[in-house]
Amino acid sequence: xxxxxxxxxxxxxxxxxxxxxxxxxxxxxxxxxxxxxxxxxxxxxxxxxxxxxxxxxxxxxxxxxxxxxxxxxxxxxxxxxxxxxxxxxxxxxxxxxxxxxxxxxxxxxxxxxxxxxxxxxxxxxxxxxxxxxxxxxxxxxxxxxxxxxxxxxxxxxxxxxxxxxxxxxxxxxxxxxxxxxxxxxxxxxxxxxxxx
DNA sequence: AGCAAGATTAGC
DNA sequence: CTAATCTTGCTA
Numbered sequence: 001x002x003x004x005x006x007x008x009x010x011x012x013x014x015x016x017x018x019x020x021x022x023x024x025x026x027x028x029x030x031x032x033x034x035x036x037x038x039x040x041x042x043x044x045x046x047x048x049x050x051x052x053x054x055x056x057x058x059x060x061x062x063x064x065x066x067x068x069x070x071x072x073x074x075x076x077x078x079x080x081x082x083x084x085x086x087x088x089x090x091x092x093x094x095x096x097x098x099x100x101x102x103x104x105x106x107x108x109x110x111x112x113x114x115x116x117x118x119x120x121x122x123x124x125x126x127x128x129x130x131x132x133x134x135x136x137x138x139x140x141x142x143x144x145x146x147x148x149x150x151x152x153x154x155x156x157x158x159x160x161x162x163x164x165x166x167x168x169x170x171x172x173x174x175x176x177x178x179x180x181x182x183x184x185x186x187x188x189x190x191x192x193x194x195x196x
Numbered sequence: 197a198g199c200a201a202g203a204t205t206a207g208c
Numbered sequence: 209c210t211a212a213t214c215t216t217g218c219t220a
């Protein structure tokens with residue numbers, strides 16, 4: 001079903017379904033310039049039974065944004081070097097989120113190249129959670145930001161229901177984690193060259 | 197107060 | 209394969 005407010009409809013679903021459903025949505029970064037990418041890879045991070053989640057041991061200063069109402073951004077710094085963007089899910093007070101792991105660059109490629117550096121191929125512009133944050137100029141200033149509004153906004157795919165991903169979605173275990181490595185919480189657009 | 201680990205990436 | 213780089217949260 002299509003709804004008047006696709007984002008609201010999607011975010012009402014369980015986190016795992018949001019992670020799957022976000023494949024095909026677009027992320028728009030409107031700074032001075034405009035950058036847009038299509039989400040092709042995500043991972044779900046849950047609040048219970050998920051040792052890999054930042055919320056596994058409850059609320060802390062870092063993960064506070066995970067406990068906001070669904071539709072906010074949770075942005076954190078990893079390895080002291082790279083930022084990672086999450087879409088907060090689940091009701092207010094429940095710490096769950098979806099990590100955005102890959103984007104297909106659609107608009108603002110020149111700006112992305114400028115931010116990523118001269119030796120980066122187009123395929124590597126937004127392939128990886130740290131890379132896409134650098135490409136779109138995202139950092140912790142956006143932690144807690146409402147993803148319904150500029151300068152960082154989720155845009156629904158056209159002509160399909162929010163719970164029906166565009167095309168086939170591959171499901172597998174999450175990568176880059178050391179706990180709960182076997183849960184099938186990673187989602188990728190099948191056949192996309194923009195995933196890792 | 198000190199310290200180890202981390203949802204990664206680039207370069208050798 | 210390893211270094212980079214620093215914040216966080218746990219332990220003492």
